[in-house]
Amino acid sequence: MTFRQALEKTPHLENAWQAGLGALRVEDRPHIKAEDTRRLRGSADVDKALQQKEPHANRWDFGIGYRHTNRSKECVYWVEIHTAGDSQVKVVLKKLRWLKAWLAGDGEELARFEREFVWVSSGQTSFTLTSTQLKESAVLGRQHKGRLLRIPNARPA
């Protein structure tokens, strides 16, 4: 099953698929750079698609499908573009918990892919690579990528 087919089987996201980075807000697109854009397998605005169903939830932003050169199946980059301040660490962790719960329920088709949970900073970052906050995030499976997520051709081991 492809990323697009999985989206079409997911409640409320049946029509969310967009080619390339088309589902991202225009202002968010500069934060994502794919090494080979031809390998992008589309994107979905999860936040927007589920706004009506879960208006008060801490919803995650986007899913982006990518076919790495060293994988036969697609990988999904779950991307949250958010200010990266100390006070936001807990907010983004709440969003991650929501995303994981959603993937275990309605989003189960999308949970079958290899994945990365990535927080991309929309502005200044006010913690460092050695900070405890980033360690806390890492043990929950979330990476922080500065202001730019570079999606490489080959998936790191």
Next chain:
Amino acid sequence: MTAENTETAENWNDITTLNIQNLGQVREANLTFGDLTVLVGPQATGKSIALQLLKLMVDAGQVQAELARYGLDWSGRLPEFLDVYFGEGMRSVWRPQKSSIEWEGKKVDLAQLARRKRKTKDESLFFIPAQRVLALRDGWPRPFTDYTPGDPFAVREFSERLRVLVEQEFGATGDLFPQKRRLKREFRNLLQQNVFSNFHLRVDKFRSQKRLVLGAGEGADALPYMVWSAGQREFVPLLLGFYWLMPPTKVSRRAEIQWVVLEELEMGLHPRAIAVVLLLVFELVARGYRVCLSTHSPQVLDALWALKHLRESRTGPEALLNIFEAPHTPPMQRLATSVMGKTVKVYYFSRETGRTNDISELDPSAEGEGEAGWGGLSEFSGRANEAVARAVANAEPGGES
């Protein structure tokens, strides 16, 4: 404040630049010095050469006079001069026709510097080298002449300075640490807690030989140099260097000294001890010295990054002191306030390009080479975070790995 110390770094803080091309491992370094300047980068990328060159630019006459005083003769030739100044074999750092140096915007003819003796013999830069542990042998500072002619000038000079300090000021047996007239009480307490663990450092006599020893107090057994911890052996020469820079009088600093170079302040020290040493460096900056550091410690850049943001958000001095777990006493508040007003520059020496990058913004999201990973100091942490995050994300139910 006395007349002697009213001149602060700001007075001579006209922009000072050192530009180096093709010297040793450095292909191109463009350094503009702040009140505090920090050099980072992998081993053997030219940081130490740059700092020793700074000493030579500032103190050429004093260096020549000291070398001559101890009978070193380079016959006015540059290769021999480089060997006696930087150390044996270092003549190869200079590549004729290719190497060049600019100091304060003016080209420096190094061959002429080696040829012609300078009239001025004043010293205005105090250099604390990375090899400072060599300055003590059997617990006593080694004189300049105790080294071989091939040993770097910076090491020999520092060692000699400590010998004179200990012999002249602490000649009679007694405590070197703690000492009421040396360092602020707050520093003494912090050092006691984090470096000496309630031991005293004192001059002692073994038969007729004077030596520095550690002891738990009056009458306690003396612990000679060979049983000190590695950190204590590293720290004692550094402490003596700080003593020399902070005289026990009402004068807050040595008026003739404008610059201090401290290589690898973290050597052998636990992070808590590093924090105290960094606070002592801030004390030097607050006293008006212009300080240049090289470091491999991410902790130093963590502190500078915090200093930058605290300054930008106009936070009070307490926030800075909290980072160091330092007391909020009036002297420490004055110290923190002063440091928050100083300029800080950070340079990354890249092994890949042989060039320096100005990473003073210390932006963890920066794209430029070396800045987000702080010259490689936190890249490892970044990769560790990433590896764990990826593994956890795909180890949970539903994730295929």
